[in-house]
Amino acid sequence: MIPIIKITNREKITPAHQMMTLLFSIMAGLFAIGLIFLAFGVNPVFAMMKIFTGSFGSMYGIKETVTKAIPLILIGVGLAIAFRAKFWNIGAESQLLMGAIFGTWVGLNWGPHLPAPMIIPLMFLAGFIGGALWGLIPAFLKIRFSINEVISTLMMNYICAEFLTFLIVGPWKGKTKFGFPYTDDLPASAILGVIPGSRIHYVTLIVALLVVFILGVIIYKTRFGYEVRVIGENPEAARYAGIDFFRTTLIIMAISGGVAGLAGVGEVAGIHHYLSYPASISSGYGFTAIIVAWLAKLNPFFVIVAGIFFAGILVGGDAIQISLGLPAATVQIFNGTLLVFLIMGDYFLKHRITFKNNRMPHGEPDPQ
Amino acid sequence: MEDLIVSVAQRTLIAGTPLLIGTIGEVICERSGILNLGVEGVMSIGAVAAFVVTFYTQNLWLGLMAAVLAGMLISIIHAVASVSLQSNQVVSGLALTMLGLGISSLAGKPYVGKSLTEKMNTVAIPFLSDIPILGKILFVQSPFFYMAIVLALAAWFILENTELGIKIRSTGENPKATEAQGINVSLIRYGCILVGGGFSGMAGANLSISYSKLWIEGMTAGRGWIVIALTIFALWNPMRAMIGAFLFGGIFVMQYLLQPLGISPSLLAMLPYMATLLVLVMIGIKDSKKLNAPAMLGEPYKRGER
Numbered sequence: 001m002i003p004i005i006k007i008t009n010r011e012k013i014t015p016a017h018q019m020m021t022l023l024f025s026i027m028a029g030l031f032a033i034g035l036i037f038l039a040f041g042v043n044p045v046f047a048m049m050k051i052f053t054g055s056f057g058s059m060y061g062i063k064e065t066v067t068k069a070i071p072l073i074l075i076g077v078g079l080a081i082a083f084r085a086k087f088w089n090i091g092a093e094s095q096l097l098m099g100a101i102f103g104t105w106v107g108l109n110w111g112p113h114l115p116a117p118m119i120i121p122l123m124f125l126a127g128f129i130g131g132a133l134w135g136l137i138p139a140f141l142k143i144r145f146s147i148n149e150v151i152s153t154l155m156m157n158y159i160c161a162e163f164l165t166f167l168i169v170g171p172w173k174g175k176t177k178f179g180f181p182y183t184d185d186l187p188a189s190a191i192l193g194v195i196p197g198s199r200i201h202y203v204t205l206i207v208a209l210l211v212v213f214i215l216g217v218i219i220y221k222t223r224f225g226y227e228v229r230v231i232g233e234n235p236e237a238a239r240y241a242g243i244d245f246f247r248t249t250l251i252i253m254a255i256s257g258g259v260a261g262l263a264g265v266g267e268v269a270g271i272h273h274y275l276s277y278p279a280s281i282s283s284g285y286g287f288t289a290i291i292v293a294w295l296a297k298l299n300p301f302f303v304i305v306a307g308i309f310f311a312g313i314l315v316g317g318d319a320i321q322i323s324l325g326l327p328a329a330t331v332q333i334f335n336g337t338l339l340v341f342l343i344m345g346d347y348f349l350k351h352r353i354t355f356k357n358n359r360m361p362h363g364e365p366d367p368q
Numbered sequence: 369m370e371d372l373i374v375s376v377a378q379r380t381l382i383a384g385t386p387l388l389i390g391t392i393g394e395v396i397c398e399r400s401g402i403l404n405l406g407v408e409g410v411m412s413i414g415a416v417a418a419f420v421v422t423f424y425t426q427n428l429w430l431g432l433m434a435a436v437l438a439g440m441l442i443s444i445i446h447a448v449a450s451v452s453l454q455s456n457q458v459v460s461g462l463a464l465t466m467l468g469l470g471i472s473s474l475a476g477k478p479y480v481g482k483s484l485t486e487k488m489n490t491v492a493i494p495f496l497s498d499i500p501i502l503g504k505i506l507f508v509q510s511p512f513f514y515m516a517i518v519l520a521l522a523a524w525f526i527l528e529n530t531e532l533g534i535k536i537r538s539t540g541e542n543p544k545a546t547e548a549q550g551i552n553v554s555l556i557r558y559g560c561i562l563v564g565g566g567f568s569g570m571a572g573a574n575l576s577i578s579y580s581k582l583w584i585e586g587m588t589a590g591r592g593w594i595v596i597a598l599t600i601f602a603l604w605n606p607m608r609a610m611i612g613a614f615l616f617g618g619i620f621v622m623q624y625l626l627q628p629l630g631i632s633p634s635l636l637a638m639l640p641y642m643a644t645l646l647v648l649v650m651i652g653i654k655d656s657k658k659l660n661a662p663a664m665l666g667e668p669y670k671r672g673e674r
Binding site: 036040088090141144145146147148150151152154155156158159162163165166169170287290294325326327328329330331332333334335336337339340343344346347 | 405409445448449453454455456458459460462463464465466467468469470471472473474475476477585586590593596597600632634635637638641642644645648649651652653
């Protein structure tokens with residue numbers, strides 16, 4: 001009585017089916033994370049409850065979740081587009097930092113002379129340019145020297161983090177910071193307002209939603225978006241259709257890096273108000289956003305939901321760090337495990353698996 | 369002066385050893401057609417496994433074995449995802465890195481700042497170590513160095529000169545034709561991923577019980593990614609991997625040599641990453657067709673499909 005497993009391609013995939021697979025993948029992933037916690041002596045039920053109540057269970061948690069969703073949505077939507085064009089941008093972390101560096105420079109140098117309505121758009125523009133330039137380097141390296149972008153973007157993460165550290169302990173070190181490795185505070189006109197009683201810097205939130213809308217329209221309604229989708233779905237066909245890979249890659253990476261740069265300006269001008277160590281400016285948003293994009297199935301609009309979901313995990317992760325004394329990188333377990341289960345879910349979405357009992361392959365009765 | 373040269377050369381080889389071990393593993397894996405971007409995560413798993421087991425058993429060799437085993441076990445995830453489920457290997461490798469980094473910091477949390485009573489000490493090879501200058505550089509080294517050299521030679525020999533090597537290489541070049549020869553492509557790929565994982569685990573052990581004897585979170589510090597770049601630099605050849613790994617070892621050591629000159633430590637810390645990019649650019653300038661990359665690297669293989 002050996003059950004025979006038969007795997008066939010699924011002909012049609014309905015949205016309902018997709019939804020079910022997604023939910024099941026997340027549930028299975030959470031279960032696996034629970035097992036990992038259990039293996040390290042952390043009560044999984046308590047940890048999961050704590051994550052949920054910490055993020056969505058109180059007004060404070062919800063406000064923090066929205067705050068952390070801002071950079072995740074911005075970066076996630078940029079990555080969704082890059083991944084669609086089959087460009088594996090793993091460097092959003094440093095594209096964010098480059099945006100923060102450019103934005104801070106404009107804020108510190110021009111802020112004292114300009115009113116808020118002028119300086120804030122200029123900072124976001126500078127941040128976009130910073131992130132875009134940093135994102136264009138790996139695109140150029142790939143086109144010109146066929147360098148794998150996963151490696152180049154990652155190496156650039158390390159380079160940029162060291163560069164930022166160099167700036168804050170060296171030439172940019174603030175005179176008012178008592179020797180700490182921070183820049184001076186941004187002038188008042190360069191600081192973003194927050195919703196009272198929270199850390200939600202609403203200007204960046206609005207920028208993020210606008211970016212989602214604009215990129216959503218570009219992807220689904222323009223010729224350029226169509227080309228990007230063809231590259232993602234059928235690179236062979238894209239080649240035959242004469243789609244210019246180089247041009248698309250450059251534009252995609254300018255956008256993807258640029259919006260990560262916007263997130264960097266938001267973090268500095270909205271939350272920290274000065275530049276400090278790379279790890280405190282971005283607690284791995286560039287990496288978490290990779291899973292945000294994947295969870296959203298590379299759909300710009302779904303990125304909003306996925307971004308809020310993962311922001312909740314980050315906030316809940318902070319809560320269990322404090323109450324259970326776990327290291328900050330614990331949240332990587334969430335990221336990694338959920339990503340594994342999401343890609344595995346894709347397989348079961350594309351294939352039908354049936355079990356057959358009591359039958360030999362040729363339809364003869366089981367010898368038993 | 370002679371002492372300085374010997375010390376710099378020794379430290380270059382020490383810094384290059386974990387890179388070499390990791391690169392051999394990734395070369396084997398990629399030769400079978402599987403891109404494994406999980407090296408950084410698997411290395412950290414190996415590092416924590418070696419440290420914790422050594423901490424309790426006081427036996428460095430048990431620690432090393434635990435690291436190899438842990439590296440193989442965690443790599444099963446990538447094998448299932450990329451071979452059985454034909455998933456995207458880039459995403460699956462990234463997931464493995466995140467998971468590995470997370471688990472290693474969770475598992476290592478109670479040991480932060482703790483130290484082993486002893487680390488894998490240098491072993492002087494009799495007679496050979498008496499050779500002037502070269503003897504001290506090459507034959508007064510940690511066992512990891514000797515093992516890395518032997519493993520690199522063995523991997524090269526197996527890949528280039530044995531039937532198993534031919535099977536592995538043809539799996540990476542043309543899985544369909546290989547399957548037609550009656551070779552189980554999935555089995556070869558599973559095997560290569562697990563062996564690669566074992567090497568990454570060993571590289572992690574090198575860091576935590578030989579390079580240092582303190583547990584520091586994130587001690588792999590991007591070496592796993594450098595390994596992936598070195599695999600390209602080595603043109604998928606374990607012998608060339610030796611050159612690349614020790615070249616990079618030299619760059620790690622240069623950071624400390626240049627520090628007294630008053631250059632910012634942050635700028636010096638960029639060196640290995642800048643060098644990685646530079647090396648890739650130099651390879652890219654050459655004709656890319658001569659690169660000799662496995663033809664089906666990163667492409668999922670589905671049995672019975674045309």
